[in-house]
Amino acid sequence: MSTRLESASPATASPATARALRQLRRHGGLVALLVLVLVNIAITPNFLQLQTLFVNISQVATIAIVAIGMTLVIATGGIDLSVGAVMALAGALAPLIFLSPFGVAYPALGLVAAFTLPLLAAMACGLFNGFMVSVLRVQPIIATLILFISGRGIAQVLTNGNLQTFSNPSFSYLGTGRILGLPFQGWLALALAGLVYWLVTRTLFGRYLLAIGGNERAARLSGVPVRRVKFGAYVICAGLAGIAGLIVVAINSASDAGRNGNLMELDAIAAAVVGGALLQGGRAPIFGAVLGAVIIQLVKYTLLANGVEDEVALIAKAFIIVVAVYLQAGRRE
Amino acid sequence: MTTPLLQMTGIDKAFAGVAALTSASLTIEPGEIHALIGQNGAGKSTLIKILTGVYRRDAGLIMFAGKPSTISSPREAQDSGISTIYQELTLVPLRSVTENVTLGYEPRIWGGIIDWPRAHARTREILARFGIEIDVRAPLGSYSTAIQQLVAIARAVSLDARLVIMDEPTSSLDDREVEVLFGVVRGLKASGVSVLYVSHFLDELFRICDSVTVMRDGRTVARKAIAETTKLELIADMLGRDIDEIRADGMTELGGGQRDRSGEVLLEAKAAATDRRLHRLDLIVHRGEIVGLAGLLGSGRTEAARAVFGLDRLQKGSVSFKGQAPSDPASAIAAGIGYLTEDRKAEGIVPEMSVRENVTLAVLPKLSRGGRIERGRERALVEAFIKSLGIKTANMDQPIRELSGGNQQKALLARWLATEPELLILDEPTRGVDVGAKLEIQAIIRDYVARGFGVLLISSEFEELVEGADRITVMQDGYSVTELQNPGITENALVKAIAHHHRGQAPA
Numbered sequence: 092m093s094t095r096l097e098s099a100s101p102a103t104a105s106p107a108t109a110r111a112l113r114q115l116r117r118h119g120g121l122v123a124l125l126v127l128v129l130v131n132i133a134i135t136p137n138f139l140q141l142q143t144l145f146v147n148i149s150q151v152a153t154i155a156i157v158a159i160g161m162t163l164v165i166a167t168g169g170i171d172l173s174v175g176a177v178m179a180l181a182g183a184l185a186p187l188i189f190l191s192p193f194g195v196a197y198p199a200l201g202l203v204a205a206f207t208l209p210l211l212a213a214m215a216c217g218l219f220n221g222f223m224v225s226v227l228r229v230q231p232i233i234a235t236l237i238l239f240i241s242g243r244g245i246a247q248v249l250t251n252g253n254l255q256t257f258s259n260p261s262f263s264y265l266g267t268g269r270i271l272g273l274p275f276q277g278w279l280a281l282a283l284a285g286l287v288y289w290l291v292t293r294t295l296f297g298r299y300l301l302a303i304g305g306n307e308r309a310a311r312l313s314g315v316p317v318r319r320v321k322f323g324a325y326v327i328c329a330g331l332a333g334i335a336g337l338i339v340v341a342i343n344s345a346s347d348a349g350r351n352g353n354l355m356e357l358d359a360i361a362a363a364v365v366g367g368a369l370l371q372g373g374r375a376p377i378f379g380a381v382l383g384a385v386i387i388q389l390v391k392y393t394l395l396a397n398g399v400e401d402e403v404a405l406i407a408k409a410f411i412i413v414v415a416v417y418l419q420a421g422r423r424e
Numbered sequence: 425m426t427t428p429l430l431q432m433t434g435i436d437k438a439f440a441g442v443a444a445l446t447s448a449s450l451t452i453e454p455g456e457i458h459a460l461i462g463q464n465g466a467g468k469s470t471l472i473k474i475l476t477g478v479y480r481r482d483a484g485l486i487m488f489a490g491k492p493s494t495i496s497s498p499r500e501a502q503d504s505g506i507s508t509i510y511q512e513l514t515l516v517p518l519r520s521v522t523e524n525v526t527l528g529y530e531p532r533i534w535g536g537i538i539d540w541p542r543a544h545a546r547t548r549e550i551l552a553r554f555g556i557e558i559d560v561r562a563p564l565g566s567y568s569t570a571i572q573q574l575v576a577i578a579r580a581v582s583l584d585a586r587l588v589i590m591d592e593p594t595s596s597l598d599d600r601e602v603e604v605l606f607g608v609v610r611g612l613k614a615s616g617v618s619v620l621y622v623s624h625f626l627d628e629l630f631r632i633c634d635s636v637t638v639m640r641d642g643r644t645v646a647r648k649a650i651a652e653t654t655k656l657e658l659i660a661d662m663l664g665r666d667i668d669e670i671r672a673d674g675m676t677e678l679g680g681g682q683r684d685r686s687g688e689v690l691l692e693a694k695a696a697a698t699d700r701r702l703h704r705l706d707l708i709v710h711r712g713e714i715v716g717l718a719g720l721l722g723s724g725r726t727e728a729a730r731a732v733f734g735l736d737r738l739q740k741g742s743v744s745f746k747g748q749a750p751s752d753p754a755s756a757i758a759a760g761i762g763y764l765t766e767d768r769k770a771e772g773i774v775p776e777m778s779v780r781e782n783v784t785l786a787v788l789p790k791l792s793r794g795g796r797i798e799r800g801r802e803r804a805l806v807e808a809f810i811k812s813l814g815i816k817t818a819n820m821d822q823p824i825r826e827l828s829g830g831n832q833q834k835a836l837l838a839r840w841l842a843t844e845p846e847l848l849i850l851d852e853p854t855r856g857v858d859v860g861a862k863l864e865i866q867a868i869i870r871d872y873v874a875r876g877f878g879v880l881l882i883s884s885e886f887e888e889l890v891e892g893a894d895r896i897t898v899m900q901d902g903y904s905v906t907e908l909q910n911p912g913i914t915e916n917a918l919v920k921a922i923a924h925h926h927r928g929q930a931p932a
Contacts, residue, residue, distance in 0.1 A: 294797060
């Protein structure tokens with residue numbers, strides 16, 4: 092690993108306050124997290140208990156996983172509104188598969204199918220989004236609105252709009268299992284973040300992704316396969332949403348197509364933006380998105396644990412996004 | 425003689441002490457289609473922006489419709505009857521045609537409610553005047569650029585414009601759409617509206633304009649009736665050369681002569697045409713040779729490069745690079761072509777990325793194995809190029825946007841040299857870089873050619889072409905019209921070749 096020199100930026104003898112502001116901008120996310128933790132230690136009852144940690148990890152995992160995928164799509168200059176609906180779809184399919192006569196007759200095979208088929212379905216949604224955006228050149232916000240609306244509808248039709256409850260310990264491990272005493276999905280989210288981080292920083296795909304978001308015309312003229320890379324971003328994003336959908340179902344031992352992943356697109360976009368993604372594309376801070384997800388989860392938890400209404404929590408979330416976007420505007424110079 | 429609709433006299437304008445306009449003038453008669461021409465930087469757009477209130481003039485007088493003009497904002501310009509249609513359309517593509525045409529001036533019933541039936545009817549009526557019959561309820565963006573342009577004009581006219589300014593209106597239109605636009609412009613004239621027509625395409629002027637103002641270096645150098653001038657005369661005015669001198673300086677060879685061809689043929693285009701203003705391109709590049717592409721703006725130089733690089737699909741003819749025809753940039757690069765584009769910002773750099781990432785963008789497939797980028801090799805390659813091209817950067821991970829223009833250009837040159845292309849297309853490689861960097865870039869190009877590769881050099885600088893190219897192919901209105909051979913090319917000979925009307929005697 093080479094040493095990274097500090098870039099020789101023009102020597103501006105800035106006063107200490109300006110430097111402090113710059114530092115705050117660079118590490119704004121970490122500072123916000125620290126403040127949140129300190130506030131909670133001060134005011135939230137029982138905050139420093141393992142149980143609190145478990146609850147937060149198991150809830151933040153899904154946001155983080157979806158936000159990672161969202162970050163990839165945002166890096167191309169796009170956006171994916173359909174992630175919540177894709178979660179519902181994948182979540183609805185899994186119990187249908189292992190509760191089917193086939194799944195009951197061959198439990199092991201059924202379980203494998205209950206993981207793989209929903210993910211394939213989710214990735215097919217990503218293919219559809221990618222097709223709309225890169226082949227038909229529909230605006231991403233419109234293109235993904237189609238599945239945003241219809242995806243959840245399909246999931247509800249599949250389940251007749253019913254809540255499907257089940258008891259399948261093997262499947263539920265996804266949402267309730269522990270490794271080293273911590274929730275399985277937390278580890279999974281970290282592993283996925285590591286994998287996608289590697290993808291972004293070390294591979295051709297990642298470099299192309301950032302080039303497309305940074306200057307699509309220049310990328311095309313440099314021989315970058317723009318279409319294929321965009322397809323890849325939407326497929327990965329949808330696949331990750333599918334995983335998150337399975338986790339939610341596994342946590343609850345029930346699939347509710349009407350509520351699974353509801354408003355998740357907003358949490359994921361907020362987490363990506365708080366994490367440092369630029370909506371015009373060209374940047375993919377993967378661990379930033381994870382940090383953003385943690386911040387959003389903590390804000391939710393803080394308000395909930397202190398008896399603040401859900402509706403107020405939404406306003407608080409909006410406030411965080413405003414601050415994040417403001418800090419970003421400064422970062423771009 | 426009627427009083428002119430517009431009379432601008434003695435207009436001065438300086439930006440930060442640098443004169444952009446010096447005693448410039450512009451006169452437009454009522455119902456006249458008036459052309460405004462000049463090289464880049466001649467002051468055309470500054471003059472227009474002063475007229476439409478975007479800039480404030482330092483000195484001079486503007487009379488519009490017989491009164492001194494006090495226009496100080498684009499909105500005031502519109503209200504007093506001057507409409508501008510910019511190259512980049514300023515309409516709202518996602519809203520309906522009607523909404524776009526009536527925006528801000530919607531017919532209302534009472535209490536501010538828009539009278540849609542009347543709005544649609546009025547829009548249909550306005551468009552019908554131009555012979556356009558389309559569904560006015562459909563979003564504007566669903567129609568072609570030409571239709572959108574026409575809608576913009578219709579809107580301008582519906583606002584009782586007395587002067588419509590069109591800035592390069594045909595640059596994004598195909599040939600058929602240009603015809604429709606011309607019909608509309610003639611219609612405007614017939615209804616008494618004046619048009620100020622800014623274009624690089626001289627042929628167009630002779631087809632639809634009545635008179636022309638030529639600008640050069642911030643001054644108005646000529647105002648002529650189109651019928652009483654020639655293309656050669658206009659070009660001489662634009663370039664600031666004496667027409668007799670150009671005429672007298674006979675060209676030694678108008679192509680077709682015997683050529684000394686040592687290297688094998690690398691690239692050959694035969695009667696290549698695209699639907700982007702490239703009508704007929706004949707071009708040969710050998711190994712070890714710099715071939716220049718000369719011509720005025722809009723003559724099809726960049727379009728020729730795009731055709732060779734596989735960006736625009738061929739409609740006719742053929743392009744063959746080592747026996748293949750690239751169908752897109754990726755295949756062109758794989759075959760061994762590099763294309764340094766003219767517009768460094770829009771088509772060159774990825775500003776947020778580092779110098780390293782910008783340099784290796786086109787060569788990444790060769791630097792990766794199984795989709796994984798081999799970082800050691802990448803860094804070594806970039807290090808070598810930073811050293812050999814003398815790119816001034818703090819380190820290879822500095823964002824490229826922080827570099828000077830000349831160093832950005834060198835980094836982009838490195839991007840293409842890194843792919844080890846056998847043919848390098850350079851579109852204005854030294855534009856906007858300082859003199860030092862310019863000489864360095866030219867030296868890099870010479871070195872490259874000496875290694876047995878070919879270069880296609882597009883440049884507006886006659887000196888660069890005359891001194892740098894082994895042969896120069898001259899483009900005019902989308903045709904390659906003649907070819908000059910070095911040694912022996914003089915700047916005057918080149919100017920004459922560019923200006924002379926060649927159509928019909930293009931080399932077969």
